[in-house]
Amino acid sequence: METESHIVAYKTLGLVLGALLVLTAVTVGASYIDLGWMNVWIALMIASTKAGLVLVVFMHMKFEGRAVVWSFVSTVLFLAIMIGFIFWDVAFR
Amino acid sequence: MILAGSWIHLPTSQREPELTVQTDQTGKKLGMWLFLYTEIILFGALFVLYAVYFARYTQDFIAGAKELDRVFGVINTIILLVSSFFVAASITAVRKDHKKIALAGLGGALGCGGIFLVNKYFEWGHKIALGIYPGAEKLVDGPAGQNLFFGLYYVITGLHGLHIVIGMTLLSVSLVLVQKQKITSKNDALLDNCGLYWHLVDLVWIFIFPLFYLVV
Numbered sequence: 094m095e096t097e098s099h100i101v102a103y104k105t106l107g108l109v110l111g112a113l114l115v116l117t118a119v120t121v122g123a124s125y126i127d128l129g130w131m132n133v134w135i136a137l138m139i140a141s142t143k144a145g146l147v148l149v150v151f152m153h154m155k156f157e158g159r160a161v162v163w164s165f166v167s168t169v170l171f172l173a174i175m176i177g178f179i180f181w182d183v184a185f186r
Numbered sequence: 187m188i189l190a191g192s193w194i195h196l197p198t199s200q201r202e203p204e205l206t207v208q209t210d211q212t213g214k215k216l217g218m219w220l221f222l223y224t225e226i227i228l229f230g231a232l233f234v235l236y237a238v239y240f241a242r243y244t245q246d247f248i249a250g251a252k253e254l255d256r257v258f259g260v261i262n263t264i265i266l267l268v269s270s271f272f273v274a275a276s277i278t279a280v281r282k283d284h285k286k287i288a289l290a291g292l293g294g295a296l297g298c299g300g301i302f303l304v305n306k307y308f309e310w311g312h313k314i315a316l317g318i319y320p321g322a323e324k325l326v327d328g329p330a331g332q333n334l335f336f337g338l339y340y341v342i343t344g345l346h347g348l349h350i351v352i353g354m355t356l357l358s359v360s361l362v363l364v365q366k367q368k369i370t371s372k373n374d375a376l377l378d379n380c381g382l383y384w385h386l387v388d389l390v391w392i393f394i395f396p397l398f399y400l401v402v
Contacts, residue, residue, distance in 0.1 A: 099278075099281070100278055100281045100282060101274065101278050102278070103275055103278060106271055106274045106275050106278065107271070110267060110268065110270075110384075112272040113267045114264065114267060115356075117260070117263050117264065117267065117395075119397055120395075120400065121256075121260060121400065124396070124400040124401075124402055125402075132401075132402075133240075134402065136396035136397075136400055137393075137396070139396070140392050140393050140395075140396050143392045144389050144392050144393070145279070146391070147270060147385055147388060147389055147392070148385075149275070151270055151271075151273075151274040151381075151385050151388075152381075152382055152385045153378075158212070160212075160216055161216060161219050162230065164216075164219060164220070164223065165219065166187070168223040168226055168227070169226075171227070172226065172227065172230045174235070175227075175230070175231070175234065176234050178235050179238060180237075180238070180241075180260075183238050183241075
């Protein structure tokens with residue numbers, strides 16, 4: 094069976110948890126520094142990095158085949174188009 | 187296909203047992219992901235709503251975020267990250283046939299979920315005691331942006347809390363099935379899918395936390 098290679102070591106999971114906690118501390122710290130409109134984007138970038146770690150390691154995305162990977166990418170693209178068009182609509186009313 | 191019953195009378199050596207147990211691990215997982223995409227769009231749409239109103243009422247949103255207690259936000263973030271680790275570890279444990287670790291992981295994740303909900307109860311309770319709740323006079327008569335901020339706060343964290351309750355139910359079912367040896371290293375699709383759901387709930391919180399608690 095191919096399941097043998099799908100086992101993520103406890104140590105890897107622990108390291109990812111450590112990275113997620115560090116990133117949480119970073120995002121809290123960054124919020125105390127006033128960077129104007131940049132603050133929101135920095136917070137979103139850190140959140141996206143954390144989400145990526147959870148997806149790739151905890152949710153085993155790195156072991157998934159093309160069907161799951163590309164359908165996921167399509168969903169994110171769809172969300173991006175939805176967000177883009179809504180802002181486009183709101184901005185030119 | 188072999189007609190039902192026709193092969194049963196054959197000697198064991200001539201049966202083809204792999205035909206009798208049909209599991210489609212890939213299909214089960216893809217099905218779960220398709221469901222998760224609908225969840226992503228559901229929360230995604232609410233985040234768009236947040237983003238559009240944030241752009242229009244930035245100062246009101248910042249004032250609203252200042253009224254939320256950061257400590258609750260940070261503690262709940264840590265709790266959910268740890269719970270996700272517990273669930274991921276329990277999946278590794280099941281695949282390695284470490285039943286006790288798997289049970290401990292699921293139990294730990296359930297405990298984390300419970301603490302999260304208790305925190306949420308105190309957090310909401312405190313806000314409601316201060317007169318900040320949907321339809322409250324203080325919000326309705328106050329600045330429109332703050333009314334929107336707290337409306338979104340209750341809808342998004344409420345929907346997320348409901349997902350925590352559903353996720354805890356799924357994890358409890360998994361825990362019982364691991365205990366009964368119904369979920370094993372050879373048959374772990376259900377645990378995998380429950381784990382995916384729990385991680386998605388964590389993913390949503392990863393975005394809720396900075397948007398509601400850290401906007402200053």
